[in-house]
Amino acid sequence: MRPTLDPRDRSVAAAPSHDNWTTEQHMDYGGPGTALQDDETRSFAVGEPLHQPPRSWASHLRAWAPEIGCILLAVGLFVALTVVLDRCNDKRLPQWPLGLTLNTAVALLATLCRSIIMLPVADAISQFKWNWFASGHHPIKDLYIFDQASRGPWGSLRLLGRMRGRLTPLSHAAALVLVSGVATSFLTQSAVSYEERLVTSAKSGNATISRASMFPSTVDDNSTSGDLEGLKRAALQATFLNVNDHWPIPEPICPSGNCDYPVYRSLGLCVSMQNVTSALTYDEFEKQSGFTMVRASLLNDTVFMEDELTSNTMALNATSLQPRIRLADYDRPVTSQMDFEEAQEAMDKAMEKYVWPPEWTSVADWEENPDVLDATIAQFFFIWSTAKGLDKDMHTRYRAAEVLWHFCVHEYNTTARDGVAATESLGSVVKVDEVVKQRGDPCYFMLTDAGGQDRFRITDSYTYSELDRMFRRAFSGAWSFLDFDMDYSEISAQIAESLFLNEYEYGTDGWSRQTLEEWDVIMWDNLGKITATVAQGFTAHMRKMAKVDSDIEGDVLQTETFVVVRWPWLSALAAQIGLSIVFVVSVAVHTARLGVAVVRSNNLAELFAQDNSRSSREEQDDGVPGGGTAFSTGIKTQVDEAVRGRLVRDNEAWILQMQKDGTSEAKPPGDSISGSSS
Structure with a gap:
């Protein structure tokens, strides 16, 4: 009877001899009609593999059909994953039934794709094992290494140390595929990111912002006469702001705290200013007190300021002249003794002399934009002393400016974020589009924006005509450091304080160190800020008191989560699929060229691949039933169902004993199968 070998010696016992030897091919248990006669033998030299007869490519494809199916399924899952991500990219976070999230779907598709693509790779590694042994003599231990390589990344790394020669790139590819699978899931999940975006919502109310579309705020002048008081308060309050402050722009209505508004335009007040110092005339005279005075005037002494020439003081005068209004050259005809046609003709002739818009007596040249004068509601001449001309040089000591407050069209861009509104002024324009003088109905003119x-x-109304008188009463006056001017007013004093702010901020010493040019720049800049703030306050109140439905509607925004797909993160899974396909195809082509049977990872192939013809004859001689017949079928993946196996203990080793049904069962040597190996 054949002695039982220690398991540690099996690799040695199973290794073939280096001598030429003859194998007897016994009955194949793969099915009827495939058995060889016992006396048929085939001789071949060691290291010379037994190849199958040439097969067609179709048969090769059929042999690898399961792997091809897995690859196609994995590619399909990857395509499905990209389609899902593409449809969700830059879209709101999807709300799917049963609480299914996008991350869950991505994880499911990516895991299935990665798991399925590993199946053909594992089978290809197992098949690669037989190609490896078909290419030459190798240690039987490599069977175990290949088996471990097909099971996971660690085993595939061990395989790298065993491979040599032309087949090395295939082992590298297998290891790379299996090792990369560890990080594929994490990298694929990283392809999906989220960001908060503001989107338009129709469920949170209306976003509006007020604007003025006409003046007065309604066609009915009687209902708007009360607006004069509010406009006056806004203009006066603006003069008491710090010269570097601005009047706040009206806040928009934004229910959610986040709103977008279109660029919009509103009627408002602007200020234009020109330096008319060159038009000043000077007259010196002495007062009864003995002081030498100077009279700086404009328009033939119509506008003037008196100042003590020998004192180092500052003085300011603000004067406004009445415009040439509608009654100046308009004589209403007496029509009581006329018939209807004569009265109409007389009224039409009178209307030709009607002055509309009002005309202003100007010193400055406004030819660059003559529409400014037509849109003006108040004109002021400011004359002041710089207190720098102690050498009695009038051109050094005095300055004069012509200031026009006029209607204009402002353009704004407003947004609201997190409850804070920000309005950017995009500029203003004065463009008279149409002037209408009509009998019986109020006259009017139209302003338009730059783009029309x-x-x-x-x-033309009571409210409009009162604007000039309101400004003239509010801002006309004089101020002097000596406090002897009879036209002194608190508003004039406040304007002077803002105009001469440099002295109050830096003190007399700091002011005295400044040059005349520096002092000029500061005062002209301050005067521009003062008058502009008045216009801002006036405009803000105009927008608030607007009674015509002219509000600008914006979009209410809500924060929503959007999906952002980072496509480069999918490259790892795509590369794994591509490399897997290359590896499986390479192994399939290599198998076809060698002519090795495609058995993949079937354990039966390892069980029956050993050549046991010699030991079979010895066991038959010793009377062991079914001795070698089950072991001499080659690397087959199918065995006759009549073949049975039993694990028995033979002295110090466990042996899988096989026999075919119908033969007498040999008594297991040694202990029973329930015993443990010693």
Whole structure:
């Protein structure tokens, strides 16, 4: 009877001899009609593999059909994954039934794809094992290494140390595929990111912002006469702001705290200013007190300021002249003794002399934009002393400016974020589009923006005519450091304080160290800020008191989560699939060229691949039933169902004993199968 070998010696016992030897091919248990006669033998030299007869490519494809199916399924899952991500990219976070999230779907598809693509790779590694042994003599221990390599990354890394020669790139590819699978899931999950975006919502109310589309705020002048008081308060309050402050722009209505508004235009007040110092005339005279005085005047002494020439003081005068209004050259005809046609003709002739818009007596040249004068509601001449001309040089000591407050069209861009509104002024324009003088109905003129998109109406009315008187009463006056001017007013004093702010901020010493040019720049800049703040306050109140439905509607925004796909993170899974396909195809082609049977990872192939013809004859001689017949079928993946196996203990080793049904069962040597190996 054949002695039982220690398991540690099996690799040695199973290794073939280096001599030429003859194998007897016994009955194949793969099915009827495939058995060889016992006396048929085939001789071949060691290291010379037994190849199958040439097969067609179709048969090769059929042999690898399961792997091809897995690859196609994995590619399909990857395509499905990319389609899902593409449809969700830059979209709101999807709300799927049963609480299914995008991350869950991505994880499911990526895991299935990665798991399925590993199946053909594992089978290809197992098949690669037989190609490896078919290419030459190798240690039987390599069977175990290949088996471990097909099971995971660690085993595939061990395989790298065993491979040599032309087949090395295949082992590298297998290891790379299996090792990369560890990080593929994490990298694929990283392809999906989220960001908070503001989107338009129709469920949170209306976003509006007020604007003025006409003046007065309604066509009915009687209902707007009360607006004069509010406009006056806004203008006066603006003079008491710090010269570097601005009047706040009206806040928009934004229910969610995040709103977008279109660029919009509103009727408002602007200020234009020119330096008319060169038009000043000077007259010296002495007062009864003995002081030498100077009279700086404009328009033939119509506008003037008196100042003590020998004192190092500052003085300011603000004067406004009445415009040439509608009654100046308009004589209403007496029509009581006329018939209807004569009365109409007389009224039409009178209307030709009607002055509309009012005309202003100007010193400055406004030819660059003559519409400024037509849109003006108040004109002021400011004359002041710089207190720098102690050498009695009048051109050094005095300055004069012509200031026009006039209607204009402002353009704004407003946004609201996190409850804070920000409005950017995009500029203003004065462009009279149409002037209408009509009998029986109020006259009016139209302003338009630069692009002609919006038109704004200014109507001749009581409210309009009172604006000039309101400004003249509020801002006319004089101020002097010596406090002897009879026209002194608190508003004039406040304007002077803002105009001469440099002295109050830096003190007399700091002011005295400044040059005349520096002092000029500061005062002109301060005067521009003072008058502009008045215009801002006036405009803000105009927008608030607007009674015509002219509000600008914006979009209410809500924060929502959007999906952002980072496509480069999918490259790891795509590369793994591509490399897997290359590896499986390479192994399949290599198998076809060697002519080795495609058995993949079937354990039966290892069980029956050993050549046991010699030991079979010895066991038959010793009377062991079914001795070698089950072991001499080659690397087959199918065995006759009549073949049975039993694990028995033979002295110090466990042996899988096989026999075919119908033969007498040999008594297991040694202990029973329930015993443990010693």
